[in-house]
Structures are given as C-alpha cells and as structure tokens.
Amino acid sequence: MDVLDALMTRCSIRRFRRERVPREVVNKFLQVLFRSPSAADARPWQFVVIDRPDVLDALGRAMPHCDMLLSAPLGILICADPAREKIPGFWPQDCAAAAENLLLAAHGVGLGAVWIGLHPVPDRERTVRELLKVPESLIPFALIAIGPPAERPTWEDRYDPSRIHWNAWGVHESDARTC
Amino acid sequence: MDVLDALMTRCSIRRFRRERVPREVVNKFLQVLFRSPSAADARPWQFVVIDRPDVLDALGRAMPHCDMLLSAPLGILICADPAREKIPGFWPQDCAAAAENLLLAAHGVGLGAVWIGLHPVPDRERTVRELLKVPESLIPFALIAIGPPAERPTWEDRYDPSRIHWNAWGVHESDARTC
Numbered sequence: 001m002d003v004l005d006a007l008m009t010r011c012s013i014r015r016f017r018r019e020r021v022p023r024e025v026v027n028k029f030l031q032v033l034f035r036s037p038s039a040a041d042a043r044p045w046q047f048v049v050i051d052r053p054d055v056l057d058a059l060g061r062a063m064p065h066c067d068m069l070l071s072a073p074l075g076i077l078i079c080a081d082p083a084r085e086k087i088p089g090f091w092p093q094d095c096a097a098a099a100e101n102l103l104l105a106a107h108g109v110g111l112g113a114v115w116i117g118l119h120p121v122p123d124r125e126r127t128v129r130e131l132l133k134v135p136e137s138l139i140p141f142a143l144i145a146i147g148p149p150a151e152r153p154t155w156e157d158r159y160d161p162s163r164i165h166w167n168a169w170g171v172h173e174s175d176a177r178t179c
Numbered sequence: 180m181d182v183l184d185a186l187m188t189r190c191s192i193r194r195f196r197r198e199r200v201p202r203e204v205v206n207k208f209l210q211v212l213f214r215s216p217s218a219a220d221a222r223p224w225q226f227v228v229i230d231r232p233d234v235l236d237a238l239g240r241a242m243p244h245c246d247m248l249l250s251a252p253l254g255i256l257i258c259a260d261p262a263r264e265k266i267p268g269f270w271p272q273d274c275a276a277a278a279e280n281l282l283l284a285a286h287g288v289g290l291g292a293v294w295i296g297l298h299p300v301p302d303r304e305r306t307v308r309e310l311l312k313v314p315e316s317l318i319p320f321a322l323i324a325i326g327p328p329a330e331r332p333t334w335e336d337r338y339d340p341s342r343i344h345w346n347a348w349g350v351h352e353s354d355a356r357t358c
C-alpha cells in the first residue's frame with residue numbers, strides 16, 4: 001500500500017476476527033517500532049507483545065471502553081522508559097510517534113488497529129502495570145489492539161481550512177493571495 | 180512508496196535544497212495532517228504553513244540548533260489547541276501523531292524532513308509564538324522542516340530484542356519458547 005494512501009485511508013478499527021497474526025508480521029511491526037523518531041534519538045521505549053487470548057481478555061475486562069481487546073488476536077503495549085530520555089519532557093511525543101507508526105504498519109499489511117490511550121489516565125496505567133508486571137520505573141503509555149478487521153468504518157473528511165494559517169497566525173489562504 | 184518501506188527507511192534530513200515545494204504537495208501534507216488520529220477524535224491542532232524564506236530564516240536564526248530552517252523551503256508548524264481536547268492530557272500525543280504522519284508523507288513524496296521539537300522547551304515555544312504571532316491559548320508544539328534533501332544520512336539498525344517482552348514484563352523470546 002502506498003504510504004500516502006495509507007495515511008489518508010487509515011481509520012480506527014475496534015472489532016476484529018481473533019485469528020493469529022503471523023509471526024513474521026509481528027516481527028515487522030517490532031522493526032517498525034524501533035525505527036520511530038525520538039528527541040535526540042533517545043528511543044525511550046520498551047514493548048510488550050500480547051498474543052495470548054487470556055491476557056488480552058483480562059486487559060479488555062479490567063478497563064472500561066476496551067472491548068476491542070476481547071476480539072483482537074494481538075496487542076502491543078508501548079511502555080515509556082523515561083530514564084533513557086536525553087532531552088527532558090519529550091518521551092510522550094516519542095512514544096506517540098511509535099504508536100502512530102504501528103497503526104500505519106498494521107493498516108499497510110491489511111490489518112485493523114486502534115490506539116488505546118493509557119497515559120495519562122491513572123486507572124489505566126495501574127491496571128496494565130499490574131496485569132503485565134510493568135516495573136514502577138516505566139510507564140504504560142498506549143496499547144495498540146491489532147487484528148483482521150470485522151467492521152468497516154465510514155471514512156470521514158476532517159479537512160478544515162480555517163485551521164490552516166500562512167506564514168503567520170490568522171493569515172488564511174484568501175488573505176495570502178491578496179498580499 | 181510502500182508504507183512499510185517508508186516506515187523502515189525514513190531518516191531525519193537536516194540539509195535541504197531551497198527549491199519551492201509544489202502547492203499540490205503542500206495540500207497533500209495538509210490533508211494528511213487532518214487524517215491523524217486523536218483521543219476521542221478531538222483533533223486538538225492548528226497548522227501554520229511557512230513558505231516565505233525570510234520567515235524560515237528568522238526562525239532558524241532565532242533558535243539554537245535550528246540551522247535546518249536556513250536551507251528548508253518549507254516548514255509546517257503544528258500548534259496544539261488544548262481547548263478542543265475531550266479527554267484531558269492527550270494533546271501532546273495527538274500532535275505527535277500528526278507530526279509523525281507529516282514526516283512520513285514528506286518521505287513518501289521523495290522529500291526530506293526533520294522534526295524540530297518546540298514543546299516543552301519554554302524558549303522555543305516563546306520564540307515561535309512571537310515570530311508567528313501564535314495566540315496565548317495555543318501551544319507551538321513542533322516545527323517540521325521539509326524540502327529536497329541535500330544530504331544522505333546513514334541508515335542505522337536500532338532493533339533491540341532486549342526491550343521486547345512477551346505477554347508479561349521480563350519474559351523474552353527465548354523464555355517464551357520454553358514455556
């Protein structure tokens with residue numbers, strides 16, 4: 001799939017067929033995660049691959065609004081590892097870039113995926129930390145549920161030119177053309 | 180370019196040829212930005228397109244380590260708009276996902292790009308706010324410098340299996356296989 005098509009057509013998928021994701025596909029996802037950009041190339045992250053249905057079910061039952069985990073065959077937890085940071089305060093952005101790369105990789109191989117935000121929701125961080133035994137020095141950041149899609153969401157046009165400015169705030173396209 | 184290839188081969192580019200990026204390419208970048216995922220689909224962002232060389236030069240001279248702006252023909256500022264947020268605390272992740280999408284779109288059309296982090300660096304936020312007249316209610320989050328690449332960085336393998344866990348923290352692949 002072309003990268004621009006992937007960027008334009010990706011949607012959140014929240015219902016899956018629980019069919020095993022091939023190991024070579026999981027490997028590809030992990031390689032993509034490690035290629036994500038990070039501030040000063042600090043790579044402040046670690047990952048937990050979850051492919052056991054009982055573990056996915058336990059996570060899905062322990063958190064509200066996480067039913068997607070009850071049908072997903074695969075989850076990948078992105079954990080922040082702030083001790084690795086080189087420029088203070090950038091780890092949420094770094095981990096978010098990795099999460100987005102994973103969503104796009106899943107879409108690119110024809111799977112669906114959805115970003116389950118954990119940080120900064122204390123209950124969710126605590127639940128995932130306990131179930132997956134994540135040490136206190138790391139932060140459960142986002143859990144990406146992945147699998148063959150069992151729904152087809154409607155694509156929505158979100159383009160909003162009123163939020164695009166040209167060379168300075170408040171200068172919109174029509175203004176710029178009259179300059 | 181295939182999306183998986185794009186994810187694997189993207190690198191930061193910090194030296195450009197200052198040749199105008201065609202308007203239809205800029206339009207594509209803006210469309211891609213608005214397709215980024217965000218918590219509860221809040222889209223807490225606005226964008227400033229910078230294609231005036233004098234504005235790019237002023238930004239590049241006003242901030243340390245921002246020489247990339249002195250050769251880039253295009254910059255896109257991602258501004259956080261926290262008032263649009265629906266779930267508190269997620270806007271840095273949402274804006275970071277948009278930044279990553281833009282880097283990938285630039286790579287996908289054969290251009291280079293680099294993510295210049297602004298938030299949470301107070302000096303940088305203030306400088307960009309002043310030069311681009313960003314209102315106090317918004318937060319200059321990241322500036323992406325884009326253009327035809329004038330350097331070819333070496334690709335680095337960053338894969339690190341010691342940071343991959345299976346179904347629980349500390350369970351690595353060799354352990355998992357013996358279960």
